[in-house]
Amino acid sequence: MPEAPEVRRVTDKLRSRLKGRTLLWIDILPNNKYTNNLTQWWGQVGALFPSTCLEIICRGKQIFFFFENQIAFYGGLGMFGRWFYFTSKDEISNKALQKYTSEKNHARFALHFGKSSGLLDMSDTVIWYDDIQSQGNFTITTWSGAIEKMKEIGPDLLATSSPFCDIHPAVRSSLPQFFFEQVTLELFSDGLRESRRSQIALCKFLMEQKYFSGIGNYLKSEILYRARLNPFRLVSTLTDDEISRLYGICLTTIQQAYQSGGLTHGTFLDPDMEKGTFPVFVYKRAGEKDPHGFTIVFISKDQSPDKRGTYYVPELQPFSSSLVAAK
Incomplete structure (x- = not known):
């Protein structure tokens, strides 16, 4: 747990709110399973951001983020991983974010989205990855690296009855044919x-x-x-x-x-x-x-x-x- 229905629900909600938005930076909290790898990977690609998130899709239990700069993220929730969405655009949402970050939680890292003027980046939306036992996975790679990961995953049973619609043209043209294969x-x-x-x-x-x-x-x-x-x-x-x-x-x-x-x-x-x-x-x-x-x-x-x-x-x-x- 979570399985395909839960992963797809998470993907759908993130996709509806973050597709087309600009990723500014990643907040990496210290002393957890993800800290060292994320710090190393972000050190290699951080200069390529801000960049627009073109697409968020999933295959099986893995969620894939594709960015305009040809960088991709993918990750699985393991047994207890969760993505939480917050925005500072209104008072209620801002209070929810303050409450989450001030109380005891199992936050591991966060992706900040917002506006970039070149001189100043303004975050107005953040998704926190929360994982009580740190059994999930998260990788920063390239588009081709994300597609290699997809090759390890068998045909998606849920996508057979609920395929993704309106995939960004640049991402769609890069995806292998097997991604669209239905389980007959x-x-x-x-x-x-x-x-x-x-x-x-x-x-x-x-x-x-x-x-x-x-x-x-x-x-x-x-x-x-x-x-x-x-x-x-x-x-x-x-x-x-x-x-x-x-x-x-x-x-x-x-x-x-x-x-x-x-x-x-x-x-x-x-x-x-x-x-x-x-x-x-x-x-x-x-x-x-x-x-x-x-x-x-x-x-x-x-x-x-x-x-x-x-x-x-x-x-x-x-x-x-x-x-x-x-x-």
Whole structure:
């Protein structure tokens, strides 16, 4: 957590407010995981700023910023990372910024946007990166470096149903064709049928971002529950009908979570400090009853093939290819 729906929600809000704005400088706070690398990278490229932010997009769980000077940033939120948006353009927003910076927080660094007159830079908007456990990542690179990072990430399941629109022409022409590739049933099926993956457990396959990106721990459990598939079956045991059902439920569940603003179960907040409201059937509900009256079971990360906790209902997700259609 956060997963594709949360990352896309963050991206959408940052994109709507910062695209076309001028990045002035980065505030790097001392003594945290990000300090040394950011200080070194900014020392190399800081002279190229101020520069206009042409585009903010995401692929899977990574967010990409593209600037007019051919510099790019990319970063992931890890388990607890959050971007918070503040502006000093009105009194209420200014007070919110003062409150955040004066109280205890887990701020690591900030990007300042505003106006540059050549002699004087005036920041009126800031986004703070806040990360209680510093498990996220953030890199300053070039456009080509950002695209190389994209190559490590599999086709984006959420972007299949909600593709980015109106991408800046200069950025769009630089993006590789695979960025726009939709996850079709054929592509999804081929990914599961790949012979080298035949002995991978289904729960582990869904979590592997290089195959298909965007699914994390809560989506894994929710998707497999809705698809009535046992998390621990090998992908090679899936029938064509099961693959088709899994494909459709992956797309619809991720889309539903996105439309709900994601899931807040713990610390996730969007840039406006708002929570996600996606309703879950099984995630974090071990020992409770599912809508059909069956007990939800939790398998610890030490026992689950993907090394993450897994929630499922054995009666509805049997370790066989038979579907419990009656429920």
